[in-house]
Amino acid sequence: MSAAGHISSLGPAEAQLDGPPDPEGQKRGWAGYLLLLPGGLWLLLFFVVPTVTLVATSLYDPAGSLQLGYQMTWHWQNYVDALQDYGPQFVRSLIYASIATIACILLGFPLAYAIAFKAGRYKNLMLVAVIAPFFTSFLIRTLSWQYILGDNEPLVSLLRTLHILGPDGYLLATPFAVVTGLTYNFLPFMVLPLYASLEKIDPRLIEAGADLYASPITTFRTVTLRLAMPGLVAGTLLTFIPAAGDYINSELLGNPQTRMVGNEIQDLFGAGDYPTAAALSVTLMSAIVLLVFLYVRRAGTEELV
Amino acid sequence: MNTFSRWLGDRLVLILGLLVLLYMFVPIFVVILMSFNAPGARNSYTFNGFTLDNWLNVCEPFQLCSSLRTSIEIGLLATLGATILGTLMAFAMVRHRFRGRSSANLFVFLPMATPEIVMGSSLLALFVNAGFAGALGFGTILISHILFCLSFVVVTVKARLSGLDPRLEQAAADLYANEWQTFWRVSFPLVFPGILAAALLSFSLSFDDFIITNLNAGQEVTFPMFVWGANQRGIPPQINVIGTIMFFIALLVVVLGEMASRRRAGR
Numbered sequence: 001m002s003a004a005g006h007i008s009s010l011g012p013a014e015a016q017l018d019g020p021p022d023p024e025g026q027k028r029g030w031a032g033y034l035l036l037l038p039g040g041l042w043l044l045l046f047f048v049v050p051t052v053t054l055v056a057t058s059l060y061d062p063a064g065s066l067q068l069g070y071q072m073t074w075h076w077q078n079y080v081d082a083l084q085d086y087g088p089q090f091v092r093s094l095i096y097a098s099i100a101t102i103a104c105i106l107l108g109f110p111l112a113y114a115i116a117f118k119a120g121r122y123k124n125l126m127l128v129a130v131i132a133p134f135f136t137s138f139l140i141r142t143l144s145w146q147y148i149l150g151d152n153e154p155l156v157s158l159l160r161t162l163h164i165l166g167p168d169g170y171l172l173a174t175p176f177a178v179v180t181g182l183t184y185n186f187l188p189f190m191v192l193p194l195y196a197s198l199e200k201i202d203p204r205l206i207e208a209g210a211d212l213y214a215s216p217i218t219t220f221r222t223v224t225l226r227l228a229m230p231g232l233v234a235g236t237l238l239t240f241i242p243a244a245g246d247y248i249n250s251e252l253l254g255n256p257q258t259r260m261v262g263n264e265i266q267d268l269f270g271a272g273d274y275p276t277a278a279a280l281s282v283t284l285m286s287a288i289v290l291l292v293f294l295y296v297r298r299a300g301t302e303e304l305v
Numbered sequence: 306m307n308t309f310s311r312w313l314g315d316r317l318v319l320i321l322g323l324l325v326l327l328y329m330f331v332p333i334f335v336v337i338l339m340s341f342n343a344p345g346a347r348n349s350y351t352f353n354g355f356t357l358d359n360w361l362n363v364c365e366p367f368q369l370c371s372s373l374r375t376s377i378e379i380g381l382l383a384t385l386g387a388t389i390l391g392t393l394m395a396f397a398m399v400r401h402r403f404r405g406r407s408s409a410n411l412f413v414f415l416p417m418a419t420p421e422i423v424m425g426s427s428l429l430a431l432f433v434n435a436g437f438a439g440a441l442g443f444g445t446i447l448i449s450h451i452l453f454c455l456s457f458v459v460v461t462v463k464a465r466l467s468g469l470d471p472r473l474e475q476a477a478a479d480l481y482a483n484e485w486q487t488f489w490r491v492s493f494p495l496v497f498p499g500i501l502a503a504a505l506l507s508f509s510l511s512f513d514d515f516i517i518t519n520l521n522a523g524q525e526v527t528f529p530m531f532v533w534g535a536n537q538r539g540i541p542p543q544i545n546v547i548g549t550i551m552f553f554i555a556l557l558v559v560v561l562g563e564m565a566s567r568r569r570a571g572r
Contacts, residue, residue: 026399026400026401026402026471027400027401027402028401028402029401031397031401032397032400032401032402032403033397033403034397035393035394035396035397035401036393036394036397036398036403036409038389038390038393039390039391039393039394039455039459040394040409040412042390042451042452042455043412043413043416043452043455046428046431046448046449046451046452047415047416047424047427047452049431050424050427050428050430050431051427053427053430053431053434054423054426054427054430054431056430056434057430057434066433066438107325107328108325110318110321110322110325111321111322111325111326112322113318113322114318114319114321114322114323115322117318118318118319118322119319119322124563126322126326128556128559128560128563129326129329129330130326130329131559132330132333132552132555132556132559133329133330133332133333133552135509135551135552135554135555135556136333136336136548136549136551136552137512137513137528137529137532137547137548137551138513138515138529139515139529139532139533139536140336140532140544140545140547140548141332141333141336141548143532143536143540143544144332144333144335144336144339144545145332147335147339148331148332148335184328184329184332187325187329188329216310237418241418241419241420242420242421244420245420245421245422245423245516246420246421246422246516247422247516248515248516252536261422262420262422262516265422265426266422266516266519266520269426269429269520274430274433277426278426278430281422281423281426281427282423284420284422284423285419285420285423288418288420292418
């Protein structure tokens with residue numbers, strides 16, 4: 001605030017010395033840096049510094065403890081140990097997150113398309129409806145899936161009657177339940193960016209496709225899908241990243257064989273094994289950064305930021 | 306034939322979309338239904354009969370209402386902090402020219418692309434290494450919440466700000482308004498809907514966070530942490546009462562916001 005106060009002492013006459021305002025209306029000078037300073041410091045202190053600390057912690061001697069303190073010994077072995085012990089959970093996280101992301105695309109695309117092109121004057125209502133279920137807490141929503149997928153509840157009974165499930169078949173505490181929960185919880189993160197991209201498409205472009213004798217499928221592939229690509233890329237990242245790091249769905253809807261890397265990191269921190277937990281965390285982040293980089297390069301969208 | 310298949314195609318997408326929406330609401334119906342569930346012998350996720358008891362004795366389960374209060378306090382403070390810091394940053398990034406703009410953009414985007422478990426563990430690593438292992442609690446939760454809300458505020462306010470014509474502010478300057486007056490009388494009122502949206506988003510992100518909070522909370526218990534603990538002990542039906550209330554309060558806020566923006570557009 002003091003920055004703005006100081007600027008106000010510069011009268012309009014001095015402001016004019018900067019020459020004619022540029023077309024984007026951007027001011028030069030140090031005021032911009034001052035406005036950036038508080039937020040930038042916060043990000044530096046509590047995002048950049050912690051990330052460095054996390055990497056450092058992952059290289060501490062695992063013989064230390066919270067009470068005795070840790071020694072920095074550049075113990076790269078932590079990574080080998082972490083991947084040896086928790087490799088399956090790691091791979092499982094990436095697989096579950098991938099399946100959930102694909103499921104979100106399959107569910108989210110028709111919904112986003114319907115809102116963008118078919119909802120008419122109910123567009124805003126449908127958009128509110130997309131986010132409304134997410135006003136209740138993440139945990140409460142996930143707990144209610146415990147009921148929906150529960151052993152003696154209507155859904156399982158129905159599937160047993162239809163012989164889709166065997167007489168002793170169940171859904172809760174299976175990989176299916178975990179992926180269902182992940183899909184459900186991150187679906188809006190797919191729908192909203194997809195909608196934002198689809199909404200910008202001029203419907204006349206799609207009509208033009210039909211006028212030029214393209215089949216609906218060709219038009220969809222070459223016009224709609226291509227123009228929706230930025231939304232699809234953003235939605236995929238926004239779904240995949242949190243899903244890969246999540247452990248709530250696995251804990252509430254899964255079983256000990258569906259544990260994901262998030263469960264292990266949380267438990268390792270709880271048990272006080274900081275170096276291994278940090279190594280696992282850094283590995284997860286690196287894998288995600290790598291995948292995002294490859295995916296964005298392949299999908300050709302660099303305007304995410 | 307072609308017209309018929311296209312007609313069907315049109316309706317098909319709409320029907321599919323509505324089915325997906327229905328699927329999204331199923332858990333909410335369950336939460337509302339279960340908030341009226343009578344206590345049963347087994348767990349509270351089997352419907353035993355209708356009762357209003359849960360609604361009349363919301364605070365009965367130990368720690369439920371105190372955790373709710375903690376979450377509201379943290380939510381309000383985190384919203385205040387993140388909204389102020391984020392709005393200043395958004396103004397700098399849209400209205401000022403400076404070196405390193407694109408790296409600033411990346412810098413703001415990165416926290417949103419970091420999985421919660423990684424952000425939570427790096428904060429914990431920092432606090433522990435800095436000797437705050439015993440001091441984890443309200444303060445450390447607040448620090449982490451301001452951090453993860455900040456990027457969302459910057460993005461939301463930036464979107465609103467870059468849609469505004471900078472000539473409005475230049476006109477104010479031409480009419481001899483100083484920077485301070487220009488900000489408060491022109492820029493701020495125009496950007497306010499964006500700031501308000503950012504604040505609401507911050508509050509709901511903060512109120513709902515579990516993974517980062519759980520790592521950095523020490524002995525403090527927020528509402529999501531209470532729910533998590535309750536899942537291990539047996540879930541009190543009152544949790545669904547809170548879920549239902551949250552749903553309707555948020556819905557009310559959104560509907561009021563929609564009405565306000567419609568009135569503004571109609572004027």
